[in-house]
Amino acid sequence: MKNLKYILIVMLLLISGDAWAQTILSGKVTEEYDGKLDGLIGVNVTIVNSQNRTLTGVITDAEGAYNLRIPSDEKNMTVVFSYIGMKTERVKYSGQRTLNMTMVSDATTLDNVEVVAQRIERNTMGISQKEQVSATQRVQMDDLTATAPVFTVEEALQGQLGGVDIITGGGDPGAKSSIRIRGTSSLNSSSEPLIVIDGVPYSNEIDDDFDFATANDEDLGALLNIAPTDIQSIEVLKDAAATAIWGTKGANGVLMITTKRGSVGKTNFSFSSKFTTRIEPASIPMLNGKEYTALMQEAIWNAANYKGIANAGSELELLYNNPEIGYSPNWQYFNEYNQDTDWLGLVRRTGLSWDNNFSMSGGGEKATYRFSAGYLTDEGTTIGTKTTRLNTSLAIDYQFSRKLKFGADFSFSETNTDNNYANVRSEAFGKMPNKSPYWIDPATGLVTDQYFSRQTGFEDAFN
Numbered sequence: 001m002k003n004l005k006y007i008l009i010v011m012l013l014l015i016s017g018d019a020w021a022q023t024i025l026s027g028k029v030t031e032e033y034d035g036k037l038d039g040l041i042g043v044n045v046t047i048v049n050s051q052n053r054t055l056t057g058v059i060t061d062a063e064g065a066y067n068l069r070i071p072s073d074e075k076n077m078t079v080v081f082s083y084i085g086m087k088t089e090r091v092k093y094s095g096q097r098t099l100n101m102t103m104v105s106d107a108t109t110l111d112n113v114e115v116v117a118q119r120i121e122r123n124t125m126g127i128s129q130k131e132q133v134s135a136t137q138r139v140q141m142d143d144l145t146a147t148a149p150v151f152t153v154e155e156a157l158q159g160q161l162g163g164v165d166i167i168t169g170g171g172d173p174g175a176k177s178s179i180r181i182r183g184t185s186s187l188n189s190s191s192e193p194l195i196v197i198d199g200v201p202y203s204n205e206i207d208d209d210f211d212f213a214t215a216n217d218e219d220l221g222a223l224l225n226i227a228p229t230d231i232q233s234i235e236v237l238k239d240a241a242a243t244a245i246w247g248t249k250g251a252n253g254v255l256m257i258t259t260k261r262g263s264v265g266k267t268n269f270s271f272s273s274k275f276t277t278r279i280e281p282a283s284i285p286m287l288n289g290k291e292y293t294a295l296m297q298e299a300i301w302n303a304a305n306y307k308g309i310a311n312a313g314s315e316l317e318l319l320y321n322n323p324e325i326g327y328s329p330n331w332q333y334f335n336e337y338n339q340d341t342d343w344l345g346l347v348r349r350t351g352l353s354w355d356n357n358f359s360m361s362g363g364g365e366k367a368t369y370r371f372s373a374g375y376l377t378d379e380g381t382t383i384g385t386k387t388t389r390l391n392t393s394l395a396i397d398y399q400f401s402r403k404l405k406f407g408a409d410f411s412f413s414e415t416n417t418d419n420n421y422a423n424v425r426s427e428a429f430g431k432m433p434n435k436s437p438y439w440i441d442p443a444t445g446l447v448t449d450q451y452f453s454r455q456t457g458f459e460d461a462f463n
Helices: 002-021 129-133 141-145 153-157 240-250 289-307 313-320 343-347 424-430 457-462
Strands: 023-033 036-039 044-048 054-059 065-070 078-082 089-092 101-103 136-140 164-168 177-181 194-197 200-202 231-237 254-259 265-278 351-363 367-379 386-399 405-418 438-440 447-451
Touching (some): 044 065, 054 065, 089 101, 136 141, 141 153, 141 231, 153 164, 153 177, 153 231, 194 240, 240 254, 289 313
Parallel strands (some): 194 254
Antiparallel strands (some): 023 065, 044 054, 164 177, 231 254, 265 351, 351 367, 367 386, 438 447
């Protein structure tokens, strides 16, 4: 116990020693009013380093007094006094213990104030007439991502730009989309717009042996794996505005993307997480097993009557000698072909999407930075469809002088997409609803976990 007491005493002495070693800058901030100096409440008193980055700060009390702790591990610091309506004062810190400041008014006089109102008519998509015919248009990405759970640039731009059509390549996650500005401008060549990211053209070149006649929307899609949370704004250039700046490369329009960058100030951390569920609405009504069997039998019998019973040997053979649509309890596959299967329900599910994004940004008067990382998991409403995306980016800017600025951008993106080998939706719509997808145990009559993959000529002919 004595040793523990000594240890606690030593720790208290160390802590108190650190507190005594701290440098405190005190003073009073005043303003001149009617020839007297009055204390000014609410003045921001901050310490900034050589890169104009704020280290610490306080505000003055009701008497205008303040006490500011000076960091001990910094050099070339400046004390900044700022207040709305007053001129900002900057004083070089050189070890002072007391620093008083008298603020001077920064009022300006306006000759006149004019308020102008303008009526803007928008269509059902929220696009004005001017935006539909204008050669340029810009949207802020934060305004779009704040109201809708979008995971790609194409989803964010859907219905937001006049004269810009987003042609989706499918409803599954990861399906690429094509962007068309003012429609398709060519029949035998690419109609994709020029994409410019932070002033650098994005490569969307297509091989010479590419066949546009047989290409699908996924082949022509703009492979943009940029997270929408990393984009500041998107500007579209149409018609002459595009070709005037980018020449013939902008003949199909230009999509200019500006990403977010760092700003002067303290390091800011941001984290966002979006969890989204996709519930598919009810599909078209489908026949159950008994309704399907009755419909097939009636259709074959009507065909036989139309040809005449004497000339309908093949139809009668199909009607009476196909146990798949008949009632033959002694048949070995009787249980497998007397079920009520919802094939579409077996391939559908509730899609879950989870999008996480982290960013940190800051900097001083000369150097700014921004780092971001994100991970997206997007499940489709069809079983077997899923997309995962990992993206990171780092933007660094350094201002050497007013005429010389250096910038570096680093980015990495990896996208993995899972799709089914065949169109399972189409298969589900064509399967016989009286057929079981699994083997039925003949002894118990219960469904097993083994797939029943028997295919017959009857199924090929009618499905």
